[in-house]
Amino acid sequence: MTALRAWLTDPNPASRRQARLGQLWLAWLRLRRNPLAMAGLVIVAALVAVAVLAPVLAPHDPLAQDLTRRLLPPGAPGHLLGTDEFGRDILSRILHGARITLYIVALVAVTAPVLGLLVGTVAGYFGGLVDQALMRVTDIFLAFPRLILALALVAVLGPGIFNAVLAIALTAWPPYARVARAETLTVRSADYIAAVRLQGAGSARIIWGHVVPMCLPSVIIRVTLDMAGVILIAAGLGFLGLGVQPPLPEWGLMIASGRKYLFEQWWVATMPGLAIFVVSLGFNLLGDGLRDVLDPRSAGR
């Protein structure tokens, strides 16, 4: 352990990999000093663990119906969080629902920011007409409320988990494009960009190798903070019946099915709602912590 730490904090790394890991280690040390961010990280890590281990952790099959045991309250024997209107175990459904939530979050997190980064850096780097055209497209996407636009896209593409992800990704990229463009504008006249241009580098190399690394921290922070919104939109689409389809245990869908019993059997809608709340909170706390660690304008440039 001490050998590893010495290797990570070596002021004279022997390879690019060691240098990069050393920087990550320092960032981790800064993140660890922030208790709220660590709480967020624990929640997100728990989401991942639950998603991976769902079949092991869940006491029941999330799809198994038992109409003799429907709408049991929390604490009923064998059903810690109660059962829903088909007698399915709510705890098992929430645990399995973590997989769907994580699937959506992960897929959006690897698509929307990449598209936004690309559009933003290209617009910011070239400026002029390219900038005008790309940014007006971005403005058009930003002019719609996200949920409405996602609804329209799902309505065109048809309901389903993959189309929901696609709709969310297509509505989530414009803010990243804005962030990336703003960052690019501050970077593109820097001497280090002039230096690499003077060395004969092409635009693609400059944007990908020199501009994108400078935009990445702000975008990562933004992504983490947006994940709560993504979960909520996914749940909203599920709630409206346009996202994940029954009988899959998606949290928004579970809330929708519990709506009919909201006053008598409150737990059917409340338990998945709490799950959404906790996971969203986790991403928000983590995002705030990452901002302190990564944002070049605060400490640790």
Added chain:
Amino acid sequence: MSLIEIDNLSVTFRAKGRVVPAVREVSLKVEARESYGLVGESGSGKSTILRAICGLAPVSGGSIRIGGEPLPDPRGRAFSRRVQMVFQDPYSSLHPRHTLDRTLSEPLAIHGLGGADARVVQALADVGLPAKFRFRYPHQLSGGQRQRVAIARALMLEPEILLLDEPTSALDASIQAEVLNLLARLRAERGLTFLMVSHDLAVIDHMCDRVLVMQHGRAVEELAHADLAAARMTTAYARSLFDASADRMLDAAAAGARP
């Protein structure tokens, strides 16, 4: 034929209806292996001339020729291998998220040159940095060390012309001398041609064979090193610049020769 020939160069910046002439009809010639200085107060257009040579400033009139040939626009890779530049501020001229290894091997990758490992190690040695610095980030270096890295980067492509934009003005006095000596040594070893900008006549006096004094974007007076050292300038502006920095002239002979 001189290596660098600049004829009646004018550079005009236009932004939002405002027109700012930064360089007005400046001509100069730099011979191969010569060290040529541009001196003047800030805003006199001396850095803009370097940027115009690199294609980083808009040329509105006149011509720039290197080796007798006009420069293509955009400058292209052949230009990169002949001319490189060292920027003024070593804190902003190195990419903050790239290791020195990445910074130094980037020009080799762009031009498809092999043997990056050996060349990077050699380049660090050439500018007097230990090889163990290779995978450090710029923020782990001092200002003087950063400027050495910037010089090493400029030399990676083995150019014949080095444009130096106030290469020491962001550094402490003691570090300044070190970097200037490094530049002088590299020039002697590699037969480089320098075109150097400074607001400090003492630095120019130490480094340059000839110097052009500039004011408000115009050339005021060209002086050979001997004339500068002996304070044989003919214009009032050049003399006032000389008087302002005479007490810091690096060689005693120059100070002794003052009238």
